[in-house]
Amino acid sequence: MIVLKDVWKSFEEKVVLQDISTVFETGKINLVIGASGHGKSVLMRSMVGLIDIDKGSISYDNRELDFENYDQTREIRRDIGMLFQGAALFNSLSVQDNVEFPLKMFTTLTKEERLERINFCLKHVNLENANRKFPAELSGGMRKRVGIARAIALDIKYLFCDEPNSGLDPITSRVIDNLIKDITEEFNITTIINTHDMKTVFDIGDNIVFIYNGLKWWEGSKNDVKTSNNTELQNFLNASYLI
Amino acid sequence: MSIFYHFGRYLLFLRSMFSRPEKTKVYVKRLFAEMVAIGIGSLPIVILISIFQGAVTTVQTAYQLITPMIAKSTIGIIVSDSTMLELAPTITSLVLAGKIGSHIASEIGTMRINEEIDALEVMGINSAAFLGLPKILAGIIMVPILVIISIFLSEAGGIAAGHFSGALSASEFIQGARSTFKLFTLQFSLIKAFTFGFIITSISCFHGFFTKGGAIEVGESSTKAVVYSSIMILVADYILAQILLV
Numbered sequence: 001m002i003v004l005k006d007v008w009k010s011f012e013e014k015v016v017l018q019d020i021s022t023v024f025e026t027g028k029i030n031l032v033i034g035a036s037g038h039g040k041s042v043l044m045r046s047m048v049g050l051i052d053i054d055k056g057s058i059s060y061d062n063r064e065l066d067f068e069n070y071d072q073t074r075e076i077r078r079d080i081g082m083l084f085q086g087a088a089l090f091n092s093l094s095v096q097d098n099v100e101f102p103l104k105m106f107t108t109l110t111k112e113e114r115l116e117r118i119n120f121c122l123k124h125v126n127l128e129n130a131n132r133k134f135p136a137e138l139s140g141g142m143r144k145r146v147g148i149a150r151a152i153a154l155d156i157k158y159l160f161c162d163e164p165n166s167g168l169d170p171i172t173s174r175v176i177d178n179l180i181k182d183i184t185e186e187f188n189i190t191t192i193i194n195t196h197d198m199k200t201v202f203d204i205g206d207n208i209v210f211i212y213n214g215l216k217w218w219e220g221s222k223n224d225v226k227t228s229n230n231t232e233l234q235n236f237l238n239a240s241y242l243i
Numbered sequence: 244m245s246i247f248y249h250f251g252r253y254l255l256f257l258r259s260m261f262s263r264p265e266k267t268k269v270y271v272k273r274l275f276a277e278m279v280a281i282g283i284g285s286l287p288i289v290i291l292i293s294i295f296q297g298a299v300t301t302v303q304t305a306y307q308l309i310t311p312m313i314a315k316s317t318i319g320i321i322v323s324d325s326t327m328l329e330l331a332p333t334i335t336s337l338v339l340a341g342k343i344g345s346h347i348a349s350e351i352g353t354m355r356i357n358e359e360i361d362a363l364e365v366m367g368i369n370s371a372a373f374l375g376l377p378k379i380l381a382g383i384i385m386v387p388i389l390v391i392i393s394i395f396l397s398e399a400g401g402i403a404a405g406h407f408s409g410a411l412s413a414s415e416f417i418q419g420a421r422s423t424f425k426l427f428t429l430q431f432s433l434i435k436a437f438t439f440g441f442i443i444t445s446i447s448c449f450h451g452f453f454t455k456g457g458a459i460e461v462g463e464s465s466t467k468a469v470v471y472s473s474i475m476i477l478v479a480d481y482i483l484a485q486i487l488l489v
Contacts, residue, residue: 077367
């Protein structure tokens, strides 16, 4: 479970996040939605400690993220897996080496055990025979899947996905959504997804947080989204041409 | 104020590297890989410039000392001492600043804009240490080795040029070089190489690490890395000479 309390962040004069408080529960897919430039990415990057917050607190199962204490932040991060918008694979490493990287860094597994784990992760994302390929040889969807495989290589507790469907066709987007859903359920992790994709919201979202102008404007379940009378949320949904 | 801000950031960047490594074995492997990239990768250019550097210095010194009043072996003294004191460490390091510096800054800069550095951080890896430390250690180790090679090849180039131009024989050159050789001159050369190795790699890592934007900014970081490394090499060259030779 991740708890955000009164999180504020500004860049010079511009306030990007204002008093954000929410709870992302374990075993659920939590979606952060909102238009571009309204603070979704800053919120996610703050949650994983890539951006210092000005005020407030972020706790991972009662362990508070302390931006002054780098070692403690690193400890929490070892429970985090993250799928970046562009997958952020290490371009000089093969698919196998990308997935093996966290295993090499943080486990004492033997080479055979590591290979077994790599194959397990790649099988989960339907990339059984891609071990020797390099990121440059992969399609956008395949890169995202390798990103997911790398994120789950260690026994993570929290999975962050920054716009996992951006740049993907609708069919591949659904594949990625289903993968994230399956992984969340199978490993009982806390998943947070930044997205614009309303199909994702209605397909896999458990808890939806709508960010507007840096504020938490609305929060509820996917069933509440359609019936909400929040004007900005309805404008956002109408713009997606889905309802 | 900007210069103090950037210098402060540079010092903080260096400090951030000194934390307990996540896995020493991985760091050691990376260190050897960087030593190969910096050392072996730079060998051809070092060989080329060193031979010509020694040859040109010999011919030009001979051109200026054509008088029966001065023994021909003096050319060997001048070429040998100027090679060890200045030409091999400084010229080699300036060339390496261009070759290694731009490579390091563009490699790390590209990783920054591709979010690979963020990915390392989110995994709980000290990205500054993981990317920077092996490169800086490799620079500190390999640049002095390259400078030693450069000294030998410059001398060889000088001997060959003296012989082929008829300015002086190999034995005259060697006699001159040996007559005033001091161990401290070589030690001074290595102190400079060690310092320059640190300057090139640390400044290049710094500029690569704090790249913001896209492909154009990676190019800018690469250029800044070469320019600032070169300036700092010249500044350090003067400071070391002032401290150790005067």
